[in-house]
Amino acid sequence: MEIIHKRLNRVDMLKVVGRLDAMHAPQFKQEIERLFEQGRYRLVLDFSQLEYVASPGLRVLIESRKRARDWKITDLEGGDVRIAALPSRIREVFDLTGFTSLFEIFPDTTEAVGSF
Amino acid sequence: MDSIIVPAALESLGRISDFVLDAAARVGLEEHAAWQVQLAVDEAATNIIQHGYEPDTPGEIEISWRVDGVQFAITLHDHGRFFDPKDVPMPDIHAPLAERQAGGLGIFLMGRLMDEVRFECDAKRGNFLTMTKRIGPAVGPARIFPLTGRLDAVGTGAALAQVQAALSTGARNILLDMAGVTFMSSSGLRALLLVRKELIARDGQLRLCELQPQVYEVFTITGFTQIFSIHRTRDDALAAFVQST
Numbered sequence: 001m002e003i004i005h006k007r008l009n010r011v012d013m014l015k016v017v018g019r020l021d022a023m024h025a026p027q028f029k030q031e032i033e034r035l036f037e038q039g040r041y042r043l044v045l046d047f048s049q050l051e052y053v054a055s056p057g058l059r060v061l062i063e064s065r066k067r068a069r070d071w072k073i074t075d076l077e078g079g080d081v082r083i084a085a086l087p088s089r090i091r092e093v094f095d096l097t098g099f100t101s102l103f104e105i106f107p108d109t110t111e112a113v114g115s116f
Numbered sequence: 117m118d119s120i121i122v123p124a125a126l127e128s129l130g131r132i133s134d135f136v137l138d139a140a141a142r143v144g145l146e147e148h149a150a151w152q153v154q155l156a157v158d159e160a161a162t163n164i165i166q167h168g169y170e171p172d173t174p175g176e177i178e179i180s181w182r183v184d185g186v187q188f189a190i191t192l193h194d195h196g197r198f199f200d201p202k203d204v205p206m207p208d209i210h211a212p213l214a215e216r217q218a219g220g221l222g223i224f225l226m227g228r229l230m231d232e233v234r235f236e237c238d239a240k241r242g243n244f245l246t247m248t249k250r251i252g253p254a255v256g257p258a259r260i261f262p263l264t265g266r267l268d269a270v271g272t273g274a275a276l277a278q279v280q281a282a283l284s285t286g287a288r289n290i291l292l293d294m295a296g297v298t299f300m301s302s303s304g305l306r307a308l309l310l311v312r313k314e315l316i317a318r319d320g321q322l323r324l325c326e327l328q329p330q331v332y333e334v335f336t337i338t339g340f341t342q343i344f345s346i347h348r349t350r351d352d353a354l355a356a357f358v359q360s361t
């Protein structure tokens with residue numbers, strides 16, 4: 001698995017490439033926490049090149065979104081973890097586990113970044 | 117039939133996945149089913165690696181597969197601590213984010229991706245987790261039976277009369293809508309187990325939906341939530357008949 005970080009003005013983008021399984025979930029978690037520690041709570045996860053996701057990866061997603069949403073500037077503005085470009089197999093796992101309604105999912109990164 | 121033995125370490129997950137995909141290709145599982153088996157085995161192996169063995173005393177996992185009629189069966193064998201699926205609460209996949217628990221998804225996925233998941237523990241020979249997936253064409257349409265009343269020694273026979281009639285005329289996929297069932301005893305459970313056994317023998321499936329809380333509790337207490345395919349709504353259950361092909 002490879003994670004490519006891109007810092008935009010208000011938002012940070014993480015592109016996850018390859019397999020997000022138990023072996024790689026800790027690295028994914030670390031990468032997100034590093035951003036949180038810098039006060040960067042607006043994240044877009046680009047999953048366009050994500051080949052595979054298992055439950056340890058899903059766990060990181062839930063925990064991260066909970067933490068990001070706890071960070072608020074005003075009632076209307078704050079942190080979030082949003083997802084862009086879900087491949088069909090990953091969407092199937094999202095559907096099975098109820099993640100489709102748990103996350104804001106966008107067709108591409110432009111829309112996801114623009115949503116903040 | 118083929119097998120590998122790998123160290124019970126996260127580094128082995130990639131090799132396990134490759135082994136499963138290779139086996140799936142050899143037995144002719146179509147690509148979607150192969151992916152489902154790959155993910156289910158990955159979740160099972162992760163559980164053994166993270167919870168079965170102590171970090172300082174690593175062991176091994178043996179993974180083997182066989183074809184039994186139209187069933188592709190894959191077994192994970194280890195000597196770690198026995199993993200009892202009854203200890204893992206089922207995640208509520210409809211809960212909002214704030215109440216959503218992050219754990220329990222691995223075992224949940226195994227149940228949804230495979231036709232059958234069976235845990236066995238033998239004091240001498242270790243733990244065996246066997247999961248099966250049907251090879252071949254899609255399941256036919258499911259027949260829905262709404263059940264009512266008490267599924268106990270007295271009421272079960274009448275409640276299941278139509279289901280028995282369907283079985284005798286060769287039904288393969290049956291969905292029992294349990295919304296009207298107010299009580300369930302061991303006689304009721306036994307009758308459902310027999311229906312399930314009969315359907316599996318003819319490559320069919322039994323699924324249950326709309327269980328009232330007190331009825332669902334009977335399944336939880338007896339550990340039968342791991343044996344029966346239980347769904348929240350009719351739509352969820354019908355979708356699962358399609359997905360598990």
